[in-house]
Amino acid sequence: MFQSTAEDKARACNSVDVTSLSNPTTGGRCTHLDLDVELSFNTKTISGTATYDVEIPKEGDNTDNFVSFDCKDLIINHATVNGTVSKFDLVTVPNMDPQTFGKSLRVYLPSNAAPLSTVKVLIDYSTTPQSSAIQWLPKEQTLGKKRPYLFTQCQAIHARTLLPCQDAPAIKVTYKASVTTPTWATCLMSALSVGSPTDDENGKSVHKWDQPVPCSTYLIAFCVGDLKSVDISDRCRVWAEPGIVDAVAYEFAETEQFLKIAEDLTLPYQWGRYDVVSLPPSFPYGGMENPCLTFVTPTLLAGDRSLADVVAHEIAHSWTGNLVTNATWEHFWLNEGWTTWLQRKIMARQKQNDKFFDFDAIGGWKHLTDDVALLPPDFSRLIPKIGGSDPDDAFSGVPYEKGFNLLISLERIVGTPAFEDFAKAYLKRFKFVTVTSQEFKTYFESYFAGQEKIAGFDWERWFHQPGLPPTPTFDRSMAQASEDLGNAWLAFDVGKGSVPSTDISKWVTNQTTCFLDFMLVTLESQGKQVKASTTRKMDSLYNFSSSKNSEILHRFSLLSIGAEDKAILPVVLKFITTQGRMKFVRPCYRALYASKMGRKAAIATFLEHKDFYHAIAQKMVASDMQLDGEGGGSGGGILGGGMDKREILLIGLLGVGVAAAMFWVRGKKR
Ligand SMILES: CC/C=C\C/C=C\C[C@@H](O)/C=C/C=C/C=C\[C@@H](O)CCCC(=O)O
Numbered sequence: 001m002f003q004s005t006a007e008d009k010a011r012a013c014n015s016v017d018v019t020s021l022s023n024p025t026t027g028g029r030c031t032h033l034d035l036d037v038e039l040s041f042n043t044k045t046i047s048g049t050a051t052y053d054v055e056i057p058k059e060g061d062n063t064d065n066f067v068s069f070d071c072k073d074l075i076i077n078h079a080t081v082n083g084t085v086s087k088f089d090l091v092t093v094p095n096m097d098p099q100t101f102g103k104s105l106r107v108y109l110p111s112n113a114a115p116l117s118t119v120k121v122l123i124d125y126s127t128t129p130q131s132s133a134i135q136w137l138p139k140e141q142t143l144g145k146k147r148p149y150l151f152t153q154c155q156a157i158h159a160r161t162l163l164p165c166q167d168a169p170a171i172k173v174t175y176k177a178s179v180t181t182p183t184w185a186t187c188l189m190s191a192l193s194v195g196s197p198t199d200d201e202n203g204k205s206v207h208k209w210d211q212p213v214p215c216s217t218y219l220i221a222f223c224v225g226d227l228k229s230v231d232i233s234d235r236c237r238v239w240a241e242p243g244i245v246d247a248v249a250y251e252f253a254e255t256e257q258f259l260k261i262a263e264d265l266t267l268p269y270q271w272g273r274y275d276v277v278s279l280p281p282s283f284p285y286g287g288m289e290n291p292c293l294t295f296v297t298p299t300l301l302a303g304d305r306s307l308a309d310v311v312a313h314e315i316a317h318s319w320t321g322n323l324v325t326n327a328t329w330e331h332f333w334l335n336e337g338w339t340t341w342l343q344r345k346i347m348a349r350q351k352q353n354d355k356f357f358d359f360d361a362i363g364g365w366k367h368l369t370d371d372v373a374l375l376p377p378d379f380s381r382l383i384p385k386i387g388g389s390d391p392d393d394a395f396s397g398v399p400y401e402k403g404f405n406l407l408i409s410l411e412r413i414v415g416t417p418a419f420e421d422f423a424k425a426y427l428k429r430f431k432f433v434t435v436t437s438q439e440f441k442t443y444f445e446s447y448f449a450g451q452e453k454i455a456g457f458d459w460e461r462w463f464h465q466p467g468l469p470p471t472p473t474f475d476r477s478m479a480q481a482s483e484d485l486g487n488a489w490l491a492f493d494v495g496k497g498s499v500p501s502t503d504i505s506k507w508v509t510n511q512t513t514c515f516l517d518f519m520l521v522t523l524e525s526q527g528k529q530v531k532a533s534t535t536r537k538m539d540s541l542y543n544f545s546s547s548k549n550s551e552i553l554h555r556f557s558l559l560s561i562g563a564e565d566k567a568i569l570p571v572v573l574k575f576i577t578t579q580g581r582m583k584f585v586r587p588c589y590r591a592l593y594a595s596k597m598g599r600k601a602a603i604a605t606f607l608e609h610k611d612f613y614h615a616i617a618q619k620m621v622a623s624d625m626q627l628d629g630e631g632g633g634s635g636g637g638i639l640g641g642g643m644d645k646r647e648i649l650l651i652g653l654l655g656v657g658v659a660a661a662m663f664w665v666r667g668k669k670r
């Protein structure tokens, strides 16, 4: 039912993946996984067996006498092939830094493994507490404070720390899983639940899962904790810790409507269920499109459904990303650019307002300009040269927004109805397999063959040129009031006007974020900041510093840090220590670090709270503040900013002071 053709499989595996040590074309290619594991909160390990169906390449191609799996921070106990114990090696591969990519686990094949046959390779293994895919949260870091919790995040190349696997998006596997947990725990996976968990007399339960649609390994996910659910439609359910599950159900009540709109724009939904789990605050992303079970950050819980577009985004991935998948991480824009396009289509239909598409795209363009200014040129290409880097280091708004802009440029050339039909045809053609940028271009050109208007499209520039693409034009009517207010405040700041009187109390979130974005972009382009007296005045009128909306609080924090407004310091320090979403914590730490008032507090706060953050966020923030040597996260590097160990120690001590100040502020607010 979910099968791809032999040519498609071969085509997918032929894309050279510089981030994987697996050997699908010369040794064997995984097609199915049976996972049988037990997880222990005591030892912070997941252990058991991963058994793969492995297809041996055809005669002549099968030049390796082993199957290679990506493997990092795992302990390998033994391996069997077709039930017989097999020799295995863990090999460091030249030019593949084991700190980033791990090692190649080579399981040797018997000499009688026939070309094109399927063998069963079993690997008995255990994760280690270093496995970066898994965040083990102590009970204190949960809302209920009674039970520990764990969640995984495998994109881009962390699945190899959760299980030995061929960790390349082009290699898709179906999977079945049997997971043993303590009986108190609810276990969720990126798959369909099979039956009810069975309990034994030793305080353990076994949970069974089935994922019949072939998935890349970055989409394998677990979430285990004290969880409760609320059904919001026949195929949608939200999960969260009991204390917030009703709020989560309210926030994402539109999920079924988003799904129906998405199906109308694409193909029927292929994954059976669409559930959403709201994770603890250290989850480093807005959302993750794990099949059947989207993971989201609790920073979406604004109380008014205004940030639910992230759920529309993750729903869109059910087609663009999960069904049609980037062949390698260099073609990540095919996942994210298409998903951003589809998300904006869904939201415009949901709001019954086409102008909303352009309004949201204006915000996206701002995101793109911000990121392009920060990135090394190679990473601002639509098809970046990832080389020997961790894909996490290349992650930015570029694949999302440059990708989106490429697609709307094409849409404007061929017209919206034709482009929307093309989108459906593209999804139908590439579902269950993977696609490269070149294959996308070829498919587009053959779909619109003979139409002269597509002839001059500069694919080369879009794909490979660093920096910003041509500036797009969007309908700005929805943004007008926000930009007018931004201009009025900028004029007030330089003494050219009185305090603006616009009433924004009825504005929707996007109007407010557009207003703040407009101020931030304008100031950035002029190399200026507003005065602290201006941000104070704004706060006295709008109460932004106590906003429950993370997108508003984030932008106002950046504006106020730029203004060296000391009153924002405790607010920002609370914001970045109570949630770990990188979209918010990284810019806030960077802005504090660049400010006069906040540099030392930023370093001290990070050093004090670094264990709160997810491993990926720890690494990124440490590198943003050049702390990725001995004082910071897991990456290598130097102690930046010319600081010596005594200075770091002093800042560490300052951390105690910062903590005391925050404690005092929190106490006052209660
Ligand atoms: C060009 C970069 C190449 C590959 C990168 C692939 C994956 C990057 C890795 O860091 C994982 C990203 C996961 C993203 C998940 C969700 C995002 O949509 C969240 C966006 C930011 C947010 O809303 O918090």
Ligand SMILES: [Zn+2]
Binding pocket: 313, 317, 335, 336, 339
């Ligand atoms: Zn996405």
